[in-house]
Amino acid sequence: MAKPLLAGLALGAIIGGGMVYALNDRRSPVERPPGAGPVPAPVPLDAGFSPPSAAAAPKDAWGDAVRMGENIMRETRIHAPENVGNSLACANCHLDGGRTPGAAPLWAAFPNFPAYRAKNKEINSFQKRAQDCFLYSMNGMPPALGSPVLLALESYAFYMAKGLPIGESPKGRGFPKLADPAETPSDARGTLVYAEHCASCHGLDGAGQVTDGKQLYPPLWGAKSYNWGAGMATIDKAAAFIHANMPLGMGGTLTPQQAWDVATYIDGKPRPQDPRFKTSPEITRAANHNNKFSRYGTIVDGKRLGDPASTPPAGFTTGG
Numbered sequence: 568m569a570k571p572l573l574a575g576l577a578l579g580a581i582i583g584g585g586m587v588y589a590l591n592d593r594r595s596p597v598e599r600p601p602g603a604g605p606v607p608a609p610v611p612l613d614a615g616f617s618p619p620s621a622a623a624a625p626k627d628a629w630g631d632a633v634r635m636g637e638n639i640m641r642e643t644r645i646h647a648p649e650n651v652g653n654s655l656a657c658a659n660c661h662l663d664g665g666r667t668p669g670a671a672p673l674w675a676a677f678p679n680f681p682a683y684r685a686k687n688k689e690i691n692s693f694q695k696r697a698q699d700c701f702l703y704s705m706n707g708m709p710p711a712l713g714s715p716v717l718l719a720l721e722s723y724a725f726y727m728a729k730g731l732p733i734g735e736s737p738k739g740r741g742f743p744k745l746a747d748p749a750e751t752p753s754d755a756r757g758t759l760v761y762a763e764h765c766a767s768c769h770g771l772d773g774a775g776q777v778t779d780g781k782q783l784y785p786p787l788w789g790a791k792s793y794n795w796g797a798g799m800a801t802i803d804k805a806a807a808f809i810h811a812n813m814p815l816g817m818g819g820t821l822t823p824q825q826a827w828d829v830a831t832y833i834d835g836k837p838r839p840q841d842p843r844f845k846t847s848p849e850i851t852r853a854a855n856h857n858n859k860f861s862r863y864g865t866i867v868d869g870k871r872l873g874d875p876a877s878t879p880p881a882g883f884t885t886g887g
């Protein structure tokens with residue numbers, strides 16, 4: 568998807584006639600089907616907590632690490648270039664640099680580590696948990712434990728979490744729980760939701776949009792997106808994120824069914840290989856994806872998802 572759509576991202580207000588225009592420069596016009604009525608107003612999640620701004624951290628070495636942590640979240644490829652293998656930034660999913668409740672904010676995560684994680688069968692420190700998002704969500708090479716990158720991320724999360732009780736999940740952690748779908752999610756409906764509510768920013772081909780060398784809208788699938796091991800590659804997590812946060816700035820306006828349908832559609836698309844891949848997609852599915860929330864290893868559009876012949880490799884080689 569190229570520039571003309573961006574030109575349509577105008578300032579403006581809500582306009583009648585079934586069209587809603589952008590309230591800021593990141594929102595695009597969203598078409599409503601005839602008779603669908605006005606778009607409901609988004610309801611931002613109030614977590615009852617607002618983290619301090621990194622700019623206000625002390626003017627010393629530790630405060631500098633806090634600010635570096637925020638920079639890494641927002642511009643990951645600039646500040647941790649050796650560790651990123653796709654075109655994403657942490658803040659594409661952890662919105663507003665990891666501050667937004669309902670978009671897995673870092674301040675809500677911090678007081679809950681160390682913790683056991685079934686995914687890697689280890690006790691995870693906060694740094695270890697962040698490593699996994701480098702490996703899967705960023706399709707990259709995780710920085711070493713104790714490296715300046717992970718210490719900066721940890722300092723930033725610790726700084727924002729000041730005053731929160733240790734060992735409790737505060738309101739706003741992760742993504743809000745989404746109601747089960749009323750009907751079995753369908754690709755047919757998901758395709759329509761995608762075309763109507765998502766493609767204007769993320770592109771019909773899912774590749775997002777690059778302007779002046781900057782990834783303005785992030786890729787949802789393809790070689791430059793998150794890999795098959797990522798949390799976002801599970802339908803339930805993606806549906807919950809999408810329902811709460813997408814279309815950007817209009818979280819809560821899709822129905823739960825629409826969120827399940829579009830998340831299912833996106834999970835049927837190709838993306839970089841799962842770094843845990845062993846021998847074949849079938850064996851890898853049995854080991855790591857054996858549940859109804861992953862389409863990995865199943866056949867969609869005549870191709871087996873995760874087949875090395877049609878799947879970009881895992882890791883840094885796909886770099887963007």
Ligand code: HEC
Nearest residue numbers: 655656657660671676696697700701704741742793798799
């Ligand atoms: C493609 C989306 C995506 C990107 C990009 C991403 N993450 Fe995540 N991250 C997730 C998801 C999904 C979860 C799991 C949320 C849940 O289960 O509630 C998560 C969880 C986390 C957690 C634990 C949160 C908690 O409450 O336990 C941390 C810490 C984290 N990510 C750090 C990072 C860092 C640092 C980066 C960049 C290097 C990053 N993430 C990039 C999707 C992403």
Ligand code: HEC
Nearest residue numbers: 593594595658659660764765768785786787809813814815
């Ligand atoms: C107005 C433009 C816009 C629309 C429309 C939109 N998004 Fe997004 N989306 C974004 C932006 C921008 C980000 C990254 C947010 C950031 O960095 O602050 C994003 C992030 C995401 C992410 C996490 C990052 C990634 O690349 O995987 C997912 C998943 C996502 N959007 C799905 C959707 C879905 C599904 C829809 C349709 C229901 C949708 N979006 C509609 C702009 C949009």
